Amino acid sequence: MSDGIAGSTDSAGADVAQADTAAVTTVSSHFKMVFIAVVVITVGALAANLYIAIFVPKPTEAAKSAMDTCATIANLGFGAIVGLLGGKAV
Template sequence: MPENKSDLSPRFKLIFSTVTVLTMLSLILSVLLAVFGGETEQVRAAAEACSTTYKMGFGAIVGLVGAKVM
């Protein structure tokens, strides 16, 4: 990890926070659709899209942190 906060560029902070927020929103929306969405095909498709999005977002977060550590 960087020794101090100044090692993180503003661009990295912006990208990391954007990916984190979008990942959390996708996760929350996926859970809400599963609980309150009903059983229509459209709801299932939206829940699957949200599920895929938060999985990719989690992978992006791990990749960003891993690249910053090295």
């Protein structure tokens, strides 16, 4: 009669709720190394892009190309960071 109730009970009447246990995500040293490397490369590319944009008064085509490359690397780095964190959360 109580088949539709959300918490099943065992023969002693105690709740058999497994929602109390939290999932634990372990982070290996390999993951930390890759994550830190991606963060360093991303921040470095972003810093180089900002440096060229701020301190080069009249950028040449080469400077503009370097800025575009740094912006692309920074975008890819942010995507990799999100992907690494999302993959670890699953």
